[in-house]
Amino acid sequence: MVYGWLTRASRRLYRPYCLLCSRPSRSGRELCNDCARDLPWNHHACPRCALPVPAETGAALCGACLRSPPLWDSAASPFLYDWPLDQLLQRFKFTGDLATGQLLGELLAEFIASLPMARPDLLIPMPLHSTRLRERGFNQAWELARPVSRRLHLRLDNRACLRRKNTAVQSKLDARERRRNLRDAFEVRASLQGVHVGILDDVVTTGATVGALSRALREAGAARITVWSLARAAHPA
Numbered sequence: 001m002v003y004g005w006l007t008r009a010s011r012r013l014y015r016p017y018c019l020l021c022s023r024p025s026r027s028g029r030e031l032c033n034d035c036a037r038d039l040p041w042n043h044h045a046c047p048r049c050a051l052p053v054p055a056e057t058g059a060a061l062c063g064a065c066l067r068s069p070p071l072w073d074s075a076a077s078p079f080l081y082d083w084p085l086d087q088l089l090q091r092f093k094f095t096g097d098l099a100t101g102q103l104l105g106e107l108l109a110e111f112i113a114s115l116p117m118a119r120p121d122l123l124i125p126m127p128l129h130s131t132r133l134r135e136r137g138f139n140q141a142w143e144l145a146r147p148v149s150r151r152l153h154l155r156l157d158n159r160a161c162l163r164r165k166n167t168a169v170q171s172k173l174d175a176r177e178r179r180r181n182l183r184d185a186f187e188v189r190a191s192l193q194g195v196h197v198g199i200l201d202d203v204v205t206t207g208a209t210v211g212a213l214s215r216a217l218r219e220a221g222a223a224r225i226t227v228w229s230l231a232r233a234a235h236p237a
Contacts, residue, residue, distance in 0.1 A: 019091075019100055020084055030103050040082040042232055049207060050075040050232045070207055071214035072199070072225040077232035078111035081203050085231055089202060093140045101140065105147035108230050113151050120198030120226050123154045124217075126209065127163040127186065144230055145200045154198065160190040161216065182212035193221035198228060205233040 018025045018032040025032040044055045046062035049070055053062050079085045092101040125141035133139060142158055149156040165185040197217050199210055210227050217225055 019088060019103060029106065030099065031107075035084070039085050040080040040231075042077050042080050045077065045232070047074055047076075048072075050077040050204065050227070050229065052080060052232070052234050071211050071218060072227045074117065075204070075210075075227040075229070075232075076112065076115055076117070077204065077229045078108060079231040081205075081231040081233045089231065092143075093136070093202065096137060098138070098143060101143040102147065104230055105144040108144055108228070109147040109151035112148055112228055117226070118196065118224075119152060119154060120196045120224075121155070122160070122192070122195055123149055123156050123198040123200055124161055124213075125156070125158055126199065126201040126213065127158070127161055129163040129166040131166045140202050141200055144202060148200060148228070157190075160192070161186055161188045161213065182208055186213050186216040188216050188220035191221060192217060194223045195221070196224040196226070197222045198226045201227070201229045203231045203233065204229045 016025045016028070016030045017023065018035050019030045020035040020038075021032060023032055027033050027036065042050065042052055044053055044057070045051060046053050046060075046065055048061050048065040051062050051064065053060070081089075088100055088104060091097045092104060123145055125139060125145040128136070128139045128141075139158070145156055148154065163185055164187045165182075167182060167185055199213055199217075201210060204210055204227065210229075214222075214225050214227075
């Protein structure tokens with residue numbers, strides 16, 4: 001509550017500047033309306049995996065989910081992982097720009113709040129291995145999850161699950177190598193019997209990481225799993 005009040009007060013006192021074009025922003029946040037329209041919005045997506053689908057398919061599942069349904073039940077991502085959203089996300093993750101992370105978290109929270117879907121009982125940000133956490137200094141999924149938790153009044157827990165394997169960087173692997181890389185990577189340290197669990201990550205590419213975590217959550221008793229991410233790769237590697 002205090003954090004939210006300070007953020008609103010600072011925006012009243014100091015007009016924010018857009019993080020993309022550096023011009024004064026009239027939107028009340030660090031993103032002007034023109035640049036917001038230019039973001040790669042994921043307007044039509046599969047309700048199961050959040051991959052973009054043609055508008056005429058409506059709410060139907062994509063072909064991949066029809067052939068082989070993922071281990072989670074539903075997914076949503078407001079953006080595609082494309083320019084200029086990818087530039088903002090990389091600035092946040094790799095330079096420690098937490099102000100950019102706050103903006104991205106607010107955009108994600110607004111999007112999720114608009115969805116007519118059941119809310120999870122528990123929100124788990126994608127865990128980082130302790131080695132990676134020390135190197136980066138923060139968990140980007142946790143930072144994105146905080147505005148979502150506040151906006152939707154969800155219980156946020158970064159202790160129920162840990163990443164026990166310091167896996168190789170996923171972006172350098174193909175789909176099969178990603179699945180092998182993540183085998184037994186997660187450990188759930190709480191009973192989730194009958195619980196609707198939400199997973200929150202920054203980007204979903206092939207779904208291997210959220211799939212591995214979903215498997216661990218199912219084994220711990222999770223009744224339903226919802227995946228939220230800031231961005232979805234339109235063409236998984």
